[in-house]
Amino acid sequence: MAVVGAGIGGLSTAIALRAEGIDAVVYEQASELRALGAGVSIATNGSRILDGLGLGERLRDVAGRFSQYAFRTWKGQPIAGEPSELSFGDPEHTLFLHRGDFQRVLSEALPADALRLGHEVAAVTEHGDGVAVEFADGTVAEADLVIGADGIHSRLQGLVSAPAEPVSEGVMAYRALIPAERVEHIIDMNTCSMWLGPQRSFLVYPVSAGSLLNVVAFAPSNLDVAESWTAPGDVDELAASYAGWDQRVLDIIAAMDTTFRWGIYDREPLARWSTDRIALLGDSAHAVTPHLGQGANQAIEDAATLVVVLRDCAASDVPERLRVYEDLRRDRTRLVRESAREAGRTYRSTGLSGLEQAERIGAIVARIDINTHDAENVAEQAIAAAGPGSATARR
Template sequence: MGKARIAVIGAGLGGTVAAALLQRNGFDVRLYEQAKVFSRLGAGIHLGPNVMKVMRRLGCEETVDAMGSHPDFWFSRDGKTADTIAQIPLGDYALKTYGARYVTVHRGDFHALMASAVQPGTIDFGKCLKRLENNGSEVRLIFTDGTIETADIVVGADGVNSKVREHLLGAEPPRYTGYVAHRAVFPASLLGDNPYDMCAKWWSEDRHMMAYYVTKERDEYYYVTGVPQAEWPEGVSMMESSRDEMREAFTDFHPDVQSLIDVTPSVTKWPLFERDPLPLWGRGRIVLLGDACHPMKPHMAQGAAMAIEDAAMLTRCLIEMGSADYTGAFALYEANRAERASKVQLVSHNNTWLRSNEDPAWVFAYDVFDVPLASFSRQIAEA
């Protein structure tokens, strides 16, 4: 048998990191993305020390450091009074204590960097997966444009509405959480002379706003919310919101939050979905990672981090077991990811992360490449 052909479905953050890491370790990878092009979507992202250690393995750590903002603290503030209810040290403390920096960055800039980390020509755009056919010796990938590709291993990194997950476990829509996230990114010059925190989460009993800079120059500011909304129209991925809607949602919040809303040029609104932990992460030649496997509320700012950790652990397990023993590799991967991802899912659901002065080391100090590998059952792997 020659070199295993690995098809990664979905070129989001988890998919691109998986492809880049697998290629750096000698695997033959194709990456299939349903979008026709990538765009710089208006969103920010937190890259904790646990993610930055993966960037180190990719040779991208210094580049990410250079493009992002480096908050000295994560502040949790009372939404009404602005009182500090938690102050979590980051900055140089994170580097010394957790082994890497904490960076906030524009999601589009980070995604572009990850896409550039794969070999040229790896990504096939405009490829929307219709179905998979596993004939035992290989997997056929049938796309909606009529094209058919084949692979020895398929990695489903195709998000919350994953076609790969559907193939493994049947059609079942994700569960709407009853919460939406408003997103807005805008020039920091609109903030005027008001000294906003580099990274702060504003809390009330049932809603919050997370706000931070997304560039090293601190010339762009971003916020994302978690706000209860009883229903969301089926099939709608996002919609435009407004300053009036934001003012209504945060009517009792501190004047600093009101000022943020007042200078917002435009704001979008997105539904938040979850799934219960899956009964399996892979079967045969097919395996899942990221939101395809464990979609979660973004309330820990660790959703993308879990996908990136998945990608790194999957690579580690394929190296450990060899791609010929893909069933063993996938079982080892699940044995070393399911508990951690499920715990992050639960804490994200409960929205308690860093609301008090807790120790975040169980998340930030984790190094996916150095953590001892848990064992797995060969019977499970071959079931």
């Protein structure tokens, strides 16, 4: 099988497929996997799957060390006790990772010949029981199935569904990574801390085995900011945007050397995720805003679901199995997308008290079952329920 895109979703899919004995190769247009400066939150619904793939120990070695959450008003008062009764997932099973560290661990879990860098897809053509993938250098790869994990600006999306443009939330994020020694006198590095305020929020958590503090500051924007992890920002502009906030927020900003901007976009899950031989996964099918830290988790859930429905799959069964995959995932990802949007509005509310914010956040997190949702089990139950006479149930 051919997986297009070496992001979190694409690499996780290839690892999971190969664990089932399915030969999967990842094709990535970039000539190298760069350690982009962004944090990634993996909650229980994602870490359960990664643990099952044998990656847990290596990921915990590079994850930020933390044991509790703190949710505060913009002036610094706790909204649900401290340590907080709220969370983005059980700390024991939640991983805060530098995206570069995460991508490196995943790529190293694949055989060298299963990750092909510098392969930009030029065309994908379905024929009979297979797919031909043509690359910009003129080479061609043949596969039984192509999985499009090529992100929010997916090129493969148009082969499966009418292209759907990303939708701006009217918000951008300033992001930064700060060496721990600069901020450990300001903030407890064992805590994921979030401040909620009018039209803005401010989130920090440790990554890279606690050596760095990841900072994400969400602010309103009427700019057409491209979805990017590399667009330069202005630290002074950021500081001015948070004037009057809790002194800890201002001190964290003062510890930054640089920041970069990230446009916040999402997309309603597509009505169709697959053809007979091409399937979409992750942001290419259902991009979400980052307010619940669920973007990477949903891609990992996609990967786990897809692998379960493809187990022991005959070539003739692939189209039907792909329908099962998208049917299982569409409602789940729509719920997460809507919940993430609601969470963002709640964080940046101008009319809710801290107690009201805490109640709403707790309800939103509970709604998407971060600590209990098991995508593999859901898929296994669906296959079993189809009955032994169904092609989707043959194992």
